[in-house]
Amino acid sequence: MDVPVDRPWLASYAPGVPSDIEVPEGSLVELLDRAVERFPRRTALDFFGAQTTHRELGDQVARGAGALRGLGVSAGDRVAIALPNCPQHVVAFYAVLRLGAIVVEHNPLYTREELEHQLADHEPIVAIVWDKIAATVQDVAPSGTTVVAVDLTAELPVRQRLALRLPIRKARETRAAMHAMVPGVARWEKLLRAAAPIAADYPRPRGDDIALLQYTGGTTGIPKAAMLTHRNLLANVVQSRAWVPDLIEGEEVFYAVIPLFHAYGLTLCLTAAVYMGATIVLFPRFDVDQVLDAVRRLPPTFLPGVPPIYPRLAKRAIERGVSLTSLRFSLSGAMPLPPETVTEWESVTRGLLVDGYGMTETSPIVVGNPLAPTRRAGAAGIPFPSTQARVADRNDTALDMPLGEPGELLVRGPQVFEGYWRRPRDTEAVLQSDGWLRTGDIVVMDEDGFITLVDRIKELILVGGFNVYPSQVEEVLKALPGVAEAAVVGARTASGEEVVAVVVPEPGVTLDPDQLREDARAHLAAYKVPKRIVVADELPKTAIGKLLRRELRDQVEIPSPPPPAAEPTEQG
Secondary structure, three states: OOOOOOOHHHHHOOOOOOOOOOOOOOOOHHHHHHHHHHOOOOEEEEEOOEEEEHHHHHHHHHHHHHHHHHOOOOOOOEEEEEOOOOHHHHHHHHHHHHOOOEEEEOOOOOOHHHHHHHHHHHOOOEEEEEOOOHHHHHHHOOOOOEEEEEOHHHHOOHHHHHHHOOOOHHHHHHHHHHOOOOOOOEEHHHHHHHOOOOOOOOOOOOOOOEEEEEEEOOOOOOOEEEEEEHHHHHHHHHHHHHHOOOOOOOOOEEEEOOOOOOHHHHHHHHHHHHHOOOEEEEOOOOOHHHHHHHHHHOOOOEEEEOOOHHHHHHHHHHHHOOOOOOOOEEEEOOOOOOHHHHHHHHHHHOOEEEEEEEOHHHOOEEEEOOOOOOOOOOOOEEEOOOOEEEEEEOOEEEEEOOOOOOEEEEEEOOOOOOEEOOOHHHHHHHEOOOOOEEEEEEEEEOOOOOEEEEEEHHHOEEEOOEEEOHHHHHHHHHOOOOEEEEEEEEEEEOOEEEEEEEEEEOOOOOOOHHHHHHHHOOOOOHHHOOOEEEEOOOOOEOOOOOEOHHHHHHHHOOOOOOOOOOOOOOOO
16 A cells, blocks of 8 residues: 555555545444344343443433433533442443543542542543442542442342351451442442433434543543543544454453553443443452453453453463463553563464554554564554654654654544543643644654653753663662662752652562662763662552552652751841
């Protein structure tokens, strides 16, 4: 095919992947309608063996929408959802959208302060939350918010529900970990039983309506809510589907081991899976043995994940004698994918594992490695269909950097967000008038259009006028004997910044920070060698395993001494 000069990456697309996609008209609600119509009897959700068909899911969503309407929810209202992966999460998500209201996803493990900030920011009319945190949400939610508690155990298979009621210690502990009684709040299960389904002719949302507020930026600053329209999310669903043309609608089994409240999990395991008419196997948290138990019951065909889960699953599967060969495709995101992880995973599954790149502001995927021999280890990949990308001078984004030179990645496409909720200045800082989004990531692009991540601009450390890329220093440290993990940040000093590293030793190993610094000198310029190395038991991470650099920086920074007291002056 003829490859446009401005899109050289099209030559590396896998067979069957189109250069451009057509975004469907309508909303995400039609995804579920489509699945119900085409695959009514096929299992839509599996939760520890309890199964829900697409038709049953459609009925529950209609009742959920009716229940929320009864609570006063209407088009444009915000509804908070703070749930782990469970059937109620899926039902609540589509029920909110059916009314034309806006879903606001929250991590149910957030601290009280984090929940309070976000709830105050978007002012939900209803908050649908795990009953374990319902009391906290009730305390911190804005006045007028109706809190609805969800009991995870209500969707377990009957045998497991009965087992949890046994008067034995293990049953009590398991039930206490999953469920809590909270007086004074509405119960999701009761609301659905009592509600009439929403009328079929009730107005539906349009493509340009906001579907989702997704908070981002929590690892580097105060979280902001990205406004994603139905069209944004639909575009990324169709792009993701096009990227894996060999997926078969109505036959795939998606494992939801990454949180649905995260943009990556939401798109691949909630919206794209429903679009495919796939069975979604839901896991409230990532537990290796629970996943492998499910493999024996309902083998997966597609596994979206993050790099740390793949070696853990591969190793444990070999130990337990569980076959993973049903997995034809796996897609990794959120952080760089080590080539050795790809080799190990593909040797165990005989399927393909590639990585992708994106951000909340792009719904979230913009770049992926092709599922073809053209893929390149170490690279994030090439732009998705209908997506443009360029590498610009980070000080003047009107200027493009030469191929192979680092610069800021800018992207443009139908999946790019509308801006930040109630933050016009923050929006203007990243979203240019011509539609280009500044990602804040430093990358290089080669002549074929493959993009390799270097670092985030905000994570760049400036030492004596020289740029230090944390990832480069981290790779050197992780290659040293006895180092399991390493993270590098810039700590503020009176004269600027200094490079500080935190390392986690391998089990049974004692690390000497001075020796590590000395060993690093053989591989790094003097200004890149960490001034300090701190040995820690673990690194602070998000629910999907992403490093919390801001928290790490706070841990290693040395507080500035107070200014000296002023000398007393003589009174004239």
